[in-house]
Amino acid sequence: MTKFCINKNDENQTLFKFLKKTYSTTPISVIYKWLRKGDIKVNSKRIKDKNLILKSNDIVEVYDSNKPVIRDKFNYIKNVKLDICYEDDNLIIVNKDANLEMHSVYNICLDDMIKSYLVDKNQYDPLNENSFVISHVHRLDKLTSGLVIYAKNKQSSEILTQAIQDKDKIEKYYLALISNDWTLDNTVVLEGWINYDLEIKKSIFSTEMLDNYKYCKTEFNMIKKNLILVKLITGRKHQIRAMLSYLKNPILNDFRYGGKKINDEKIIYLSASKLIFHNLDKPLDYLNEKIIEFIPKWAN
Numbered sequence: 001m002t003k004f005c006i007n008k009n010d011e012n013q014t015l016f017k018f019l020k021k022t023y024s025t026t027p028i029s030v031i032y033k034w035l036r037k038g039d040i041k042v043n044s045k046r047i048k049d050k051n052l053i054l055k056s057n058d059i060v061e062v063y064d065s066n067k068p069v070i071r072d073k074f075n076y077i078k079n080v081k082l083d084i085c086y087e088d089d090n091l092i093i094v095n096k097d098a099n100l101e102m103h104s105v106y107n108i109c110l111d112d113m114i115k116s117y118l119v120d121k122n123q124y125d126p127l128n129e130n131s132f133v134i135s136h137v138h139r140l141d142k143l144t145s146g147l148v149i150y151a152k153n154k155q156s157s158e159i160l161t162q163a164i165q166d167k168d169k170i171e172k173y174y175l176a177l178i179s180n181d182w183t184l185d186n187t188v189v190l191e192g193w194i195n196y197d198l199e200i201k202k203s204i205f206s207t208e209m210l211d212n213y214k215y216c217k218t219e220f221n222m223i224k225k226n227l228i229l230v231k232l233i234t235g236r237k238h239q240i241r242a243m244l245s246y247l248k249n250p251i252l253n254d255f256r257y258g259g260k261k262i263n264d265e266k267i268i269y270l271s272a273s274k275l276i277f278h279n280l281d282k283p284l285d286y287l288n289e290k291i292i293e294f295i296p297k298w299a300n
Contacts (some may be wrong), residue, residue, distance in 0.1 A: 184249075
């Protein structure tokens, strides 16, 4: 028998969803069998209703030899140093260095750095979490630097993830240093369709709708002749890189998309530089209209 005490990050989800998370390597058919046979108890009562909503401090008992999965195995990094741009009890926003992976099993990555930092601050203990894992709510390419949001609890994770999907609740701006002088209008709004080709590891942009291509839209604003402020309206893989390449203004050092190579560093001169929050649901509504900004040295 395995016993779980439901905490704040577990509550308000169904019993079935909780079991799927904690026993992610166990076939779903087995979980249904447990429920049918009455092998699950909640607060000492046998429960067959998979839609039962769990509450904080509920005790869930599973009478089976299958073992729950350790949800978060990560590489602890001692004395980790982060470029923190904003932090409170619900979230942390950091500046990711270029050439740093978001997630990796083998290499130092931002996910492990964040988790190690929060472990050191006694704000995260994976051994005390049944179904929640600290995670980023959006991604940046390895070669791109800039702002990344991490949620510290389940409720914040759900609100922020939905806000990213809603497009208009978190405005995302990037700075790009381009290989050529900008000769287009000061503001250019480009929309079309994009597809990431796995074979060549490159996104292809088209102004025509093609099979398997997804709609994309970006606004480009000239700050200097070779420095562009980019407002990301949709978030497709390599969207900014592919669109600037299409406009004959590829990002500096982004040789994959035709950019001029100025050094051997594994970076491109693209940075997620600003976030603006709008209309977030409670309890994150205190962030509404807040601006978080980080300007890379090369943009000054």
